[in-house]
Amino acid sequence: MLSLEEMNIIEENAVELGISRILMMENAGSNVADYLKKLNLINKVAIFAGTGNKAGDGFVAARHIASYGGKVIIILSHKEDEIKTEEAKENFKILKRMKKSVEIFSATNMEDEEIVEKIKDVNVIIDALIGTGIKGKLRPEIARLVKIINQAKIFKLSIDVPTGIDPDTGESASDYVKCDVVITMHKMKKGLSKFLDNIKIIEANIGIPPEAEIYAGIGDAKIIFKKRNPYSRKGDNGVVLIIGGSKIYHGAPTFSALAASRSGIDLVYLAVPEKIANTIRSIAPELIVIPYEEEKLTKNSVYSFKKFIEKSDVIAIGPGLGQDIEEGVEEVFKITKELNKYMVVDADALKTEIAKKPNGINAIYTPHAGEFKILTGKDLPFYDKIEERSNIVKEESKKLGVTILLKGHIDIISDGNKVKLNRTGTQAMTVGGTGDVLTGLCAALLAKSKRLFESAVAAAYINGKAGEMATEDFGNQIVATDLIKYIPKIIKNLDPTYFPKTN
Structure with missing residues (x-):
């Protein structure tokens, strides 16, 4: 099992070895889609997506689900111009061109009832909101989507770590996504050990070589x-x-x-x-x-x-x-x-x-x-x-x-x-x-x-x-x-x- 810091180190080292973040994202998203295909669950899938790389994993999964013949609804937690990472942006651009198989909505323009109506016919929900980047209590715009996800009585899958769960401790400062399966990237995060009895946890190979862990990078x-405090005094550093x-x-x-x-x-x-x-x-x-x-x-x-x-x-x-x-x-x-x-x-x-x-x-x-x-x-x-x-x-x-x-x-x-x-x-x-x-x-x-x-x-x-x-x-x-x-x-x-x- 890995701490968040250890996972961040490994990812940085992998990039230094030549494994790009967009390649790791591609492998992560394809793992999610392949798992659903294996369970014969590719039909109509809703993906709730945030603004970081977890959302990017979800965007890749959407493309692969569509390639397997499924229909996808994307519910963005924010406006599309608030997507943060370059890798997630690139994969979102592709989805915008897939108008036949992917529908995209922003929750910022929708009431809760409208979101529930949009996803009433889906058979799977994928949680791609917030992963290892969580800090403290969920913001209201995320918390409302977590509540909607939890109310749905269908199969739910979280990417990497359920939204709302601290990846190191397994604790939650507020509500969290109560999923059936977690597909966690590379290796299980320490906080997930608390959920082994009631959630199926799958480690997904995203192409990180062992050298990223063995060798200093x-x-x-x-x-x-750490970012230096501009008010620090002589000796503080x-x-x-x-x-x-x-x-x-x-x-x-x-x-x-x-x-x-x-x-x-x-x-x-x-x-x-x-x-x-x-x-x-x-x-x-x-x-x-x-x-x-x-x-x-x-x-x-x-x-x-x-x-x-x-x-x-x-x-x-x-x-x-x-x-x-x-x-x-x-x-x-x-x-x-x-x-x-x-x-x-x-x-x-x-x-x-x-x-x-x-x-x-x-x-x-x-x-x-x-x-x-x-x-x-x-x-x-x-x-x-x-x-x-x-x-x-x-x-x-x-x-x-x-x-x-x-x-x-x-x-x-x-x-x-x-x-x-x-x-x-x-x-x-x-x-x-x-x-x-x-x-x-x-x-x-x-x-x-x-x-x-x-x-x-x-x-x-x-x-x-x-x-x-x-x-x-x-x-x-x-x-x-x-x-x-x-x-x-x-x-x-x-x-x-x-x-x-x-x-």
């Missing part, structure tokens, strides 16, 4: 981003602290911090040894660099910037830390847990003993195969045994109680329950620093969403896409900063602030 990335760097490695924490800062959060703090602080400031003046006196991370180091842990939503630790950092990392884990903050743990921090016993901390771990072996003691099979590889990651994620993003040719992300694979990226991303970019992305998306598994999946996808775009420009000669340049461009195309969702 644009749908997985989009769910992280996420604050991240990156802890990293050492005498030799100043680049790694800088890449992480820059990636985070280009992901749409408000503030990025960067705690590093004093010896490399000015170097980083000169590279990236937009970063707030917090120097600590010791050359390596110690308890004293952590105490010196503890107030920035308190100010942050997410603490990312590990990039470029170097060796002999056990006590410092342990102290960060301890304080982070006490403050109920989120963590992203990478690189050298994954090699510490505390990382092996996180003790309930809310964290994403981002190991490559070598770090995974140090962390878990487990060797991973090659990619030709991806299922076995995935199962090991899932098992270890469950044992540790963290979300693991295993970096590789195919990334594997698991929270111990769910597993997602990511295949974005290129061979050029073996260059140093791309993993640090991923760490910064994970931290920023987690700061935005407070969702561990989803942030890890989205970060893997975006990081790989940035690598693909950089490789297209520069070939195998990319560097980590090339990825960072593309992160805001990718995210802009995911952010509903610029591309609001339509129902």
Whole structure:
């Protein structure tokens, strides 16, 4: 069973794979007509249609019913120029040319008695009013049609979810269509489980391939981003602290911090040894660099910037830390847990003993195969045994109680329950620093969403896409900063602030 969000993700991913929404709509509507034909119910059918894609499914069903020899009456809940989606509009245009087999009426111009009179001779009613887009109580113009549908003593079929039913909970804030059959698209929605005893529920294959669920796609990335509140203040959109760097490695924490800062959060703090602080400031003046006196991370180091842990939503630790950092990392884990903050743990921090016993901390771990072996003691099979590889990651994620993003040719992300694979990226991303970019992305998306598994999946996808775009420009000669340049461009195309969702 799927939640509404999961279904939306799968549909977005399917479109990215090349399965158009109009093709999915065609498959949905034809499933409805084929079911009625199988039951020998193709005669005179009334379709009550709303303004969204559920209505579009109904329009397709009308065409197929007509092709099987049936007559169709369409009752629109609104005026035809209020149909919202392009796919539904296209299919409605076709029906307007089918004057012999399809009659179209708008309920806005009709009294209830007129509607009842129009449908008095039909043998089937199809509910194509509102599907998964329902929010709260039904509007009066929909509620009146639901009442008319329910009063009819004939066979009733709902497309996807009965109008009035919340697809996630199965609850209704008002009346709902009491149908005999639901034909739900792709997979059953969670809310329908409440109706298994009194409604026949059929899952319809609409041509979505399994890859739309198995692999991270644009749908997985989009769910992280919400329309930004124009009245939000500094800090409302996420604050991240990156802890990293050492005498030799100043680049790694800088890449992480820059990636985070280009992901749409408000503030990025960067705690590093004093010896490399000015170097980083000169590279990236937009970063707030917090120097600590010791050359390596110690308890004293952590105490010196503890107030920035308190100010942050997410603490990312590990990039470029170097060796002999056990006590410092342990102290960060301890304080982070006490403050109920989120963590992203990478690189050298994954090699510490505390990382092996996180003790309930809310964290994403981002190991490559070598770090995974140090962390878990487990060797991973090659990619030709991806299922076995995935199962090991899932098992270890469950044992540790963290979300693991295993970096590789195919990334594997698991929270111990769910597993997602990511295949974005290129061979050029073996260059140093791309993993640090991923760490910064994970931290920023987690700061935005407070969702561990989803942030890890989205970060893997975006990081790989940035690598693909950089490789297209520069070939195998990319560097980590090339990825960072593309992160805001990718995210802009995911952010509903610029591309609001339509129902």
